[in-house]
Amino acid sequence: MYMENSRAIVIEPGLPDPCAKCDARQHSMCNSLDERDMFRLAEIAGVQKFEPGQTIAEEGDSAAHFFNITAGTARLCKLLPDGRRQIIGFPTRGHFLGLAVTSTYGFSVEAITEVRLCKFSRAKLNRVISDFPELEAKLLQTAMHELVVAQEQMLLLGRKTARERLASFLISELTTQEACAAPKNHVHLPMTRSDIADYLGLTIETISRSFSRLKADKLISLDNATEVAILDRHKLTAIANGET
Amino acid sequence: MYMENSRAIVIEPGLPDPCAKCDARQHSMCNSLDERDMFRLAEIAGVQKFEPGQTIAEEGDSAAHFFNITAGTARLCKLLPDGRRQIIGFPTRGHFLGLAVTSTYGFSVEAITEVRLCKFSRAKLNRVISDFPELEAKLLQTAMHELVVAQEQMLLLGRKTARERLASFLISELTTQEACAAPKNHVHLPMTRSDIADYLGLTIETISRSFSRLKADKLISLDNATEVAILDRHKLTAIANGET
C-alpha cells in the first residue's frame, strides 16, 4: 500500500524569479499579492521537487512548514495503528497545505505524480503574515472553502452508497479539472484504485466493481484505468447527489 | 426524525450590555476584541433564543447571517433527497457558525436544547471585519481548528468500526466538556441516539448495541440514556484510536 521514499532535493533557493514564471500563481494564495509583496514572500520560500511515492511531510512530525503546490498531484493520508488509511484529499497545483493550528501535521503528504512545491517556514510566514492583511483574508477564504468541501465529504463517507461515492468523486474531479481548462467530458485519474478506495472509505474491489457497473450502465467508459470518459454527466450527477 | 418548529423571537436588540454579562465571551471569537471593538461589533449583532427542535438556519437558504452560540447545544445537518441525514457537528457555547464562503448555508442548524445566540449580518460583519485584523486572525484560527476536527471525523467515518466511533465520540465529548470545567469522568449527552447515529454514520440500533457492549465490558456505565460515566478512560481512548 505504501511506497518507499528517499529525501527530496532543494533545486533552487526561493527567489522572486521563479514566482514570475510560476504557473500556479493565479491559482494560489499568491494571486492576492502585488509584486512588492511577492518579493517579500519569495524571500522566505524554497522550491522543491518530489518524485512519485516520496513523502513530503509525515503525520505527527513537527509542523515546521507550509506548502504551496505548484505542479503535480499529492495525497493527504491519515493512518490508524493497524494500517487502515483514510485519504483526506488530493491536492494539486494551487493548493495550500499546512492549514492547521496544531504543532504537528495532522496528516502525511505524499507525492502521487512528480510534485513541485513552494515551501514556507511556519515561523517566518507567521511573522510576515501580519504585514499582509490581504494574505490573511485569502487564507481565511481558503480555509472556509476547505471546510465546505470537508463537510460534503463527511456526508459522502457517512451516508452515501459505494456507487454514489464513486459518482461524486468523478463529478468532483471533472469539475475541478474543468476549472483550469475548458468544459470537457474526460477525467484523468493519476491516483491508483487503492488511493480512490481510501479516499472514499471503501476497498479496491468495491471501487473496481462500481466502475464496472457505471460502465455497464453506459454512464462512463474506461480506456485504460486512469482515463475515464463521462458519457452521461447529468445522470452521474443525479447519482452523486443521491437522487436515485 | 425531525421536529416541527416555529419562528424564534428577538428578545433584545444587540447592545454592548449583553456582551458584558455574556458567559460565552471568553470562549468565542469575541475574546480577541478589546472593549471599544466589542461596542462596534455589538452594534451589528442581535440576540435570539430558540426552543428545542427549532430550526435556526436552513441548508440551501441564502447565507445572510453568522451566528455565535452563547448557550445550549445545536446540531448541524446535511440531508440527501431521500432523507438520509449526516450530522456535521454539535456546536455549543462559543462556537461560531456560518464559516462558509458560499452564498447559501451548506447545512441546517437546529436547536437540540434551548439555544441562545448572537446573530450578525454577513454584509455588516464583512464591512466591519476589515477594521479588526485580530478578529480576522481569530476567525482563521477557528476555521483551521474546525478543519483539523473535520479531517479527524473523515478518518472516523471512512475507516473506524462502530465501537471505535462511539468510543471516539464519548472521549471527544468528555474532552470538550472538560475544557469548560474540571477534569471529570462523566459525560452529558443532550442529543438523542438518532442524532448520535447520524453523526457517526450509523443507525440507532447499532449505537444502542455499541453502548451496551461498552457497558458489558465495564468501560462505561449508563444511568439514564443521557448520562454516561466513563469507567476506563485509558482503554476507551485506546479503542477510539483503533489500538485494539
Place this chain on the structure above:
DNA sequence: CGTTATCTTGACGTACATCAAATGTCGTGG
C-alpha cells in the same frame, strides 16, 4: 396511570469486505 416517544434487544437481510484467482499493463532484458 394511560399515551407516546425513545431506547434496547432479538431475528434476519444485505451491501460491502475478504479471500482467491484470472486478466490486463508496463518496464526490462534477451
Place this chain on the structure above:
DNA sequence: CCACGACATTTGATGTACGTCAAGATAACG
C-alpha cells in the same frame, strides 16, 4: 520483437459487520 516478471486491476465466491424489521422495555408527560 517477444518473453518475462512485478503490479495494478478486474472478476468471482464467500464472509461479516452493520442495516432492517419487529417486538419489548423505559422513560417522559399530561
